[in-house]
Amino acid sequence: LRYHVDGELVPASRATVRVDDRGFRYGDAAFETLRAYGGTIFEWDAHAARLEATCDALELTHGLSRADLLSRIDETLSANDLSDAYVRLSITRGVQPGKLTPDPDVDPTVVVYVGSLPRGGLEGNPVWDGPAALETVDTRRIPNDAVPASAKTHNYLNGILARQELESGDEALLCDGEGYAAEGATSNVFFVEDGALYTPATDGPVLPGITRRVVLECAADAGIPVEEGRYRPERLRDADRVFLTNTTWELRPVASVDGVAIERDDRVDDDPLETLSRMYDERV
Ligand code: PDD
Numbered sequence: 001l002r003y004h005v006d007g008e009l010v011p012a013s014r015a016t017v018r019v020d021d022r023g024f025r026y027g028d029a030a031f032e033t034l035r036a037y038g039g040t041i042f043e044w045d046a047h048a049a050r051l052e053a054t055c056d057a058l059e060l061t062h063g064l065s066r067a068d069l070l071s072r073i074d075e076t077l078s079a080n081d082l083s084d085a086y087v088r089l090s091i092t093r094g095v096q097p098g099k100l101t102p103d104p105d106v107d108p109t110v111v112v113y114v115g116s117l118p119r120g121g122l123e124g125n126p127v128w129d130g131p132a133a134l135e136t137v138d139t140r141r142i143p144n145d146a147v148p149a150s151a152k153t154h155n156y157l158n159g160i161l162a163r164q165e166l167e168s169g170d171e172a173l174l175c176d177g178e179g180y181a182a183e184g185a186t187s188n189v190f191f192v193e194d195g196a197l198y199t200p201a202t203d204g205p206v207l208p209g210i211t212r213r214v215v216l217e218c219a220a221d222a223g224i225p226v227e228e229g230r231y232r233p234e235r236l237r238d239a240d241r242v243f244l245t246n247t248t249w250e251l252r253p254v255a256s257v258d259g260v261a262i263e264r265d266d267r268v269d270d271d272p273l274e275t276l277s278r279m280y281d282e283r284v
Pocket residue numbers: 032033159183184185186187188206207208209210211212245246247248
């Protein structure tokens with residue numbers, strides 16, 4: 001594989017950043033995880049907009065247009081002959097030894113790395129091994145006025161500590177400071193109750209997932225009632241269906257929440273999760 005590092009395609013084994021890069025030193029960086037389906041980046045505009053919002057929050061000016069960034073991604077995909085792929089785009093505040101205060105004149109470090117990822121969903125095999133076991137953890141998704149939860153930065157310690165806390169589950173459910181469900185360590189969470197769809201609102205400490213947004217659009221198209229609000233983890237345990245979303249997983253069913261099996265009512269024909277998964281598949 002070849003990755004794109006600072007404007008050049010280099011073999012993966014030589015794709016390195018310097019130890020005095022601020023992304024390494026301080027996590028001073030913005031990123032996006034994307035997917036290419038059939039050679040096209042899914043929801044590029046939405047990812048580009050979120051990246052811009054992250055850079056604004058960090059006051060990180062990189063001087064590259066959306067078109068420049070996309071052409072680096074496209075070049076990387078072509079160089080590796082990939083059409084269905086996982087793509088990660090990272091922009092750090094660059095190589096600046098010494099001090100914490102950034103020098104605005106230093107060039108950012110821009111990295112694109114890719115990996116083959118066959119199409120999931122109904123057409124291929126999902127990326128995940130099976131339905132998730134969701135487990136509420138004590139680590140909180142605390143909003144931070146300086147770095148909002150909506151910013152996708154290299155600082156993932158919140159999610160990492162949450163994952164390390166897992167006892168038997170494989171995805172952590174982080175709550176906000178008042179104990180309401182916020183999101184997974186790397187995913188947004190949804191539940192279905194009596195045919196309606198519920199998800200924590202993004203005015204709480206929740207990353208506004210692109211997959212989340214697409215799912216909400218599909219629900220609107222399908223006439224599935226939607227409510228965005230604040231919910232206790234208990235609501236999820238009692239739900240008819242629970243699922244997680246992110247770019248790589250797409251829609252991933254949840255088999256249990258805190259050890260409580262999520263049991264679908266077989267008397268109900270319509271399964272919103274099935275409907276939404278099918279619709280998502282048609283969009284990619
Ligand atoms: N993460 N919430 C968190 C904390 C996340 O890290 C992610 C995605 C999401 C879902 O966002 P999206 O649907 O835009 O992928 C929600 C990616 C997959 C990652 O960590 O690489």
